[in-house]
Amino acid sequence: MSAANRARPGRLLSLLLILTIATLSWTFWPGTTQEARLGLDLRGGTQVILTPELAPGAEGTLTEDQINQTVEIIRQRVNGFGVAEAEVTVQGSGANAAIVVTVPGVNPEGITNLLKQTARLDFRAVLAAGTGIDVTTPSASPGASASPTPLPQPTELPIQAATADELFDQYLSLNCLSPGLLQGGRADDPTKYMLTCSKEGFEKFVLAPAFITGDQVADSQATLPQQGAGGWMVTLDFDSAGATKLSEASNSLSRLPSPQNRFGIVLDGLVVSAPFFSEPILGGKAQIEGSFKAEEAQQLSQVLRYGALPVTLNIAESTSISPTLGQDQLSAGLLAGAIGLGLVVLYLIIYYRALGFVAVFSLIVAAAFLWLYIVALGRTIGFTLTLAGIAGAIVAIGITADSFVVYFERIRDEIRDGKSLRVATELAWVRARRTLLAADFVSLLAAFVLYSLSVGSVRGFAFTLGLTTLIDVFVAFWFTHPLVTYFGKSKWAETGGILTGVSRKRLTSGSAILTGSDK
Amino acid sequence: MKLNEIGNRLYTGETSVDFAGKRKLWYLISVAIIAVAAFGLLGRGLTLGIEFKGGAKFNVPSTMSVEEARKIVKNAGVDTAVIIAVGNERLEIQTPPLEQTEIDSLIAKVANDFNVDPKLITTQSVGPSWGADITRQALIGLAVFLFLVILFLTIYFEVRMAVAAIVALLHDLLITIGVYAILGFEVTPATVIGVLTILGYSLYDTVVVFDKVKENTRSITAQSRLNYREGANLALNQTLIRSINTSIVALLPVAAILIVGVGILQAGTLKDLALALFVGIAAGTYSSIFIATPLLVQLKERQPEIQALSRRVHARRSNAGLEGPEAMKVSGNTAIATQVLPAGPRTQPKRFKRSKRKK
Numbered sequence: 004m005s006a007a008n009r010a011r012p013g014r015l016l017s018l019l020l021i022l023t024i025a026t027l028s029w030t031f032w033p034g035t036t037q038e039a040r041l042g043l044d045l046r047g048g049t050q051v052i053l054t055p056e057l058a059p060g061a062e063g064t065l066t067e068d069q070i071n072q073t074v075e076i077i078r079q080r081v082n083g084f085g086v087a088e089a090e091v092t093v094q095g096s097g098a099n100a101a102i103v104v105t106v107p108g109v110n111p112e113g114i115t116n117l118l119k120q121t122a123r124l125d126f127r128a129v130l131a132a133g134t135g136i137d138v139t140t141p142s143a144s145p146g147a148s149a150s151p152t153p154l155p156q157p158t159e160l161p162i163q164a165a166t167a168d169e170l171f172d173q174y175l176s177l178n179c180l181s182p183g184l185l186q187g188g189r190a191d192d193p194t195k196y197m198l199t200c201s202k203e204g205f206e207k208f209v210l211a212p213a214f215i216t217g218d219q220v221a222d223s224q225a226t227l228p229q230q231g232a233g234g235w236m237v238t239l240d241f242d243s244a245g246a247t248k249l250s251e252a253s254n255s256l257s258r259l260p261s262p263q264n265r266f267g268i269v270l271d272g273l274v275v276s277a278p279f280f281s282e283p284i285l286g287g288k289a290q291i292e293g294s295f296k297a298e299e300a301q302q303l304s305q306v307l308r309y310g311a312l313p314v315t316l317n318i319a320e321s322t323s324i325s326p327t328l329g330q331d332q333l334s335a336g337l338l339a340g341a342i343g344l345g346l347v348v349l350y351l352i353i354y355y356r357a358l359g360f361v362a363v364f365s366l367i368v369a370a371a372f373l374w375l376y377i378v379a380l381g382r383t384i385g386f387t388l389t390l391a392g393i394a395g396a397i398v399a400i401g402i403t404a405d406s407f408v409v410y411f412e413r414i415r416d417e418i419r420d421g422k423s424l425r426v427a428t429e430l431a432w433v434r435a436r437r438t439l440l441a442a443d444f445v446s447l448l449a450a451f452v453l454y455s456l457s458v459g460s461v462r463g464f465a466f467t468l469g470l471t472t473l474i475d476v477f478v479a480f481w482f483t484h485p486l487v488t489y490f491g492k493s494k495w496a497e498t499g500g501i502l503t504g505v506s507r508k509r510l511t512s513g514s515a516i517l518t519g520s521d522k
Numbered sequence: 523m524k525l526n527e528i529g530n531r532l533y534t535g536e537t538s539v540d541f542a543g544k545r546k547l548w549y550l551i552s553v554a555i556i557a558v559a560a561f562g563l564l565g566r567g568l569t570l571g572i573e574f575k576g577g578a579k580f581n582v583p584s585t586m587s588v589e590e591a592r593k594i595v596k597n598a599g600v601d602t603a604v605i606i607a608v609g610n611e612r613l614e615i616q617t618p619p620l621e622q623t624e625i626d627s628l629i630a631k632v633a634n635d636f637n638v639d640p641k642l643i644t645t646q647s648v649g650p651s652w653g654a655d656i657t658r659q660a661l662i663g664l665a666v667f668l669f670l671v672i673l674f675l676t677i678y679f680e681v682r683m684a685v686a687a688i689v690a691l692l693h694d695l696l697i698t699i700g701v702y703a704i705l706g707f708e709v710t711p712a713t714v715i716g717v718l719t720i721l722g723y724s725l726y727d728t729v730v731v732f733d734k735v736k737e738n739t740r741s742i743t744a745q746s747r748l749n750y751r752e753g754a755n756l757a758l759n760q761t762l763i764r765s766i767n768t769s770i771v772a773l774l775p776v777a778a779i780l781i782v783g784v785g786i787l788q789a790g791t792l793k794d795l796a797l798a799l800f801v802g803i804a805a806g807t808y809s810s811i812f813i814a815t816p817l818l819v820q821l822k823e824r825q826p827e828i829q830a831l832s833r834r835v836h837a838r839r840s841n842a843g844l845e846g847p848e849a850m851k852v853s854g855n856t857a858i859a860t861q862v863l864p865a866g867p868r869t870q871p872k873r874f875k876r877s878k879r880k881k
Binding site for chain 1: 526527529530533534573581583622626629640641642643644645646647648649651652655656659660662663666667670671674678711712714715718719721722723725726729730733737760761763764767768770771772773774775776777778779781782783786790791792795796799
């Protein structure tokens with residue numbers, strides 16, 4: 004039998020061994036976390052799904068660029084919100100994109116308003132600029148009794164007023180690094196003066212009303228100048244209204260001393276960049292030079308392009324789950340998994356006897372691999388395990404066991420046809436393999452289509468389904484099949500005791516044709 | 523062992539259920555079930571969860587009665603809330619879509635009046651258009667998936683098998699959705715996941731059966747002992763035990779989810795998912811045997827070469843004086859003979875005995 008000769012169970016098992024070692028070292032790489040990332044429904048927390056949309060009045064369609072910039076803005080807001088483990092991801096693309104924000108805690112106050120606010124981009128002249136620390140506290144000026152108590156810090160930025168004078172006192176005492184300040188997300192009025200910080204909190208500014216608004220920026224690109232001096236730069240094109248205002252502003256500002264010759268590019272209430280005018284700019288085309296790295300230049304140009312078409316965010320769904328309910332769901336999911344696995348194990352052993360043990364070992368190997376991958380993928384690509392994912396894995400127990408049933412029933416069919424056990428296991432494998440691959444291909448197809456076209460819990464389920472199907476394939480090929488081959492070669496199994504699950508006597512009893520004894 | 527012997531007899535064809543021949547009966551049963559399902563769907567319609575129609579949902583740990591809770595919610599300014607007791611310790615309040623400020627004030631009022639920590643109240647709020655969005659996405663996903671599956675099955679098997687498999691799939695979907703409509707179960711994203719799993723599972727089952735049909739009928743036109751219907755029917759009988767086993771093995775974990783979902787959590791993802799799966803897997807097993815293969819046989823019997831085969835088989839049997847069920851029984855045996863032995867078994871029973879003795 005050529006198929007039987009070709010089967011080299013040792014080789015297949017060593018392939019699995021290599022895969023096991025690789026997976027184990029990937030999952031348990033020193034210095035990395037070794038716990039699965041649990042989804043919102045299992046650990047509690049708040050999740051808000053936002054659907055981006057072009058702001059009213061803006062024309063055109065939403066680009067990937069816009070969405071990425073929106074995600075950056077939201078990330079800044081959420082991180083500034085002062086919560087650990089906040090997370091912002093995009094699901095889907097184009098018109099179907101959804102931004103998923105997950106933060107710990109139940110119904111955190113103000114989170115939805117913070118997320119919903121449309122971000123503005125404005126250009127404002129700098130009136131005052133300094134390091135982002137409080138310069139009025141006693142430690143900054145020892146011995147001075149003029150201000151015995153430090154002024155209270157504001158709770159949010161930017162602070163706006165009708166005149167600049169109202170802002171200077173607060174400007175002096177402002178500490179940009181006090182908690183929760185750098186989140187942006189507050190409505191800002193382009194006609195008012197503004198006190199705010201740079202995005203990173205290193206600098207603070209008092210800014211004049213906007214002289215150019217974001218919608219007047221026509222385009223912006225990051226380029227590397229031909230002459231090669233000074234690294235990357237960002238070019239800016241303005242529309243005609245913007246060009247006029249730019250020439251006016253640059254004309255007057257470029258004559259002033261620093262810092263009044265600077266202007267702040269303000270996105271979402273925080274200063275993204277504050278370059279200075281070196282000369283009047285007349286043609287509506289400007290470039291920002293500096294010692295930019297490629298990435299910084301690209302980020303800045305993305306910010307500037309965003310201004311033309313600001314994005315409105317709609318709250319599509321918000322969910323808050325208390326940690327106790329999450330814990331309950333997690334233990335219920337694990338319990339269901341344990342019961343499900345137990346029932347399948349019991350059935351396989353009762354029905355297939357010794358062969359059933361091979362199936363049970365295979366199931367355990369498959370389950371172990373699944374767990375390792377969930378941990379490793381949680382760390383690397385942010386895969387989170389949700390209740391739907393756990394359910395997917397439990398359902399997969401049945402589907403994985405199904406592939407063993409298909410294989411074992413074929414072995415029994417071959418034995419009924421009068422083949423020896425050793426030949427039967429190999430012939431059955433050749434035939435069951437094809438069925439198994441075809442059926443698993445359909446499952447993978449389902450998983451892939453669902454994953455790429457859906458959002459939310461369906462996606463998590465599809466990922467688990469795809470992962471378990473792949474594991475099913477290699478466990479069947481590299482573990483179950485070689486084990487059954489060894490089993491088929493063993494003397495004990497060939498003698499066909501009733502405990503083997505492949506007893507020839509049992510498999511031919513009651514049938515006149517195969518035994519020829521009922522005549 | 524009884525089951526064992528049935529399996530052996532099914533494999534040889536001694537015991538044979540005429541799945542393919544009595545197709546009108548199976549079709550009638552399915553049409554009746556689907557008619558009831560359609561009646562439920564058109565009459566009662568599906569009970570959509572807030573994820574699809576928009577709205578807000580609050581889960582409050584409280585032992586208060588539904589009546590008392592309704593008063594409190596009404597006082598808070600929401601008249602049209604639906605309140606359900608989930609087990610003994612939780613209440614679920616469903617409202618139409620609310621603004622964020624309304625949600626915040628409702629949580630505050632409910633927390634105060636129910637005397638619970640607002641941090642323990644689980645809330646979910648879905649915008650009205652979002653549900654339509656995900657429904658549309660799901661339908662697009664379904665269409666893409668069905669197209670790819672037809673393509674794959676056409677390449678792997680043939681176009682008639684692809685059509686039969688898809689019809690069986692739609693049959694399962696209709697029945698599952700109908701059961702939801704009739705029983706008034708709420709349709710949530712978890713239900714959708716369950717239904718999508720059924721897609722995969724129903725096809726898995728059908729692929730397993732069709733693989734055997736394909737194997738049994740590969741060179742069927744080269745002989746004249748067995749027509750296509752009998753070949754396909756034998757394949758069904760031979761995979762019957764396997765189908766039953768795979769269904770049991772698939773249903774066991776689903777049963778576990780259902781037990782835990784209903785028994786411990788009372789509501790939510792696990793229960794919704796398991797219900798859809800339970801109905802769907804049962805329908806899937808039924809359809810791969812009673813719908814997919816009979817339909818395949820019907821489609822195949824329109825092909826000229828299959829019709830020619832049937833005529834040849836008929837002529838051969840008339841000559842031998844065999845008719846009716848006897849012909850069926852012999853043909854079952856003959857299928858084994860074409861697989862294992864070159865000659866008919868009835869005429870040469872000793873061959874089997876000898877070959878058996880030799881081993």
